[in-house]
Amino acid sequence: xxxxxxxxxxxxxxxxxxxxxxxxxxxxxxxxxxxxxxxxxxxxxxxxxxxxxxxxxxxxxxxxxxxxxxxxxxxxxxxxxxxxxxxxxxxxxxxxxxxxxxxxxxxxxxxxxxxxxxxxxxxxxxxxxxxxxxxxxxxxxxxxxxxxxxxxxxxxxxxxxxxxxxxxxxxxxxxxxxxxxxxxxxxxxxx
Numbered sequence: 001x002x003x004x005x006x007x008x009x010x011x012x013x014x015x016x017x018x019x020x021x022x023x024x025x026x027x028x029x030x031x032x033x034x035x036x037x038x039x040x041x042x043x044x045x046x047x048x049x050x051x052x053x054x055x056x057x058x059x060x061x062x063x064x065x066x067x068x069x070x071x072x073x074x075x076x077x078x079x080x081x082x083x084x085x086x087x088x089x090x091x092x093x094x095x096x097x098x099x100x101x102x103x104x105x106x107x108x109x110x111x112x113x114x115x116x117x118x119x120x121x122x123x124x125x126x127x128x129x130x131x132x133x134x135x136x137x138x139x140x141x142x143x144x145x146x147x148x149x150x151x152x153x154x155x156x157x158x159x160x161x162x163x164x165x166x167x168x169x170x171x172x173x174x175x176x177x178x179x180x181x182x183x184x185x186x187x188x189x190x191x
Contacts, residue, residue: 010117012077012125015064020051022066022073026105027051035103037166038142045103061085067104067118074109077102077122082136089163096133098126119153127175134175138168147171154181 026032027044036045061084067075078101082090104110126132139146141160155171
């Protein structure tokens with residue numbers, strides 16, 4: 001997956017081992033938890049994640065990124081090749097896709113358009129890989145706000161699907177649909 005070097009206000013950089021501490025803090029934020037599970041008693045958004053192990057295991061099939069605003073980390077993203085990643089979270093799925101997870105970790109960074117900027121950059125980076133035909137996402141079926149957010153970016157609903165205990169509404173963005181929307185401001189993606 002390509003590193004990102006866009007000329008944007010929010011910059012994405014590959015996550016490194018030292019980011020595990022911050023990811024643990026964000027993992028316990030109520031707004032992150034409520035976006036990732038319908039369980040009201042959940043104490044963590046990603047209860048099965050050991051952030052030190054996750055970051056150490058990054059590869060060409062899954063990679064974390066940290067979003068920074070003026071050098072301050074505000075959120076994170078995960079990009080995977082869902083057909084090849086080791087947990088097989090997506091099950092049997094066609095090749096040449098990318099799946100994206102996004103979360104704004106800092107509460108004071110919510111609602112300011114940073115998520116849209118982060119997604120646009122990552123979608124551009126995914127489609128900079130010529131073999132990638134579409135991007136998929138899996139917000140909770142109950143998260144209508146996330147559905148509107150993704151649909152504004154051009155994602156279309158595929159349908160409901162259960163991932164473990166989570167009832168999700170899978171969305172998909174085809175390369176052609178994204179390209180037809182015009183320039184998105186990501187000025188450069190370097191290999």
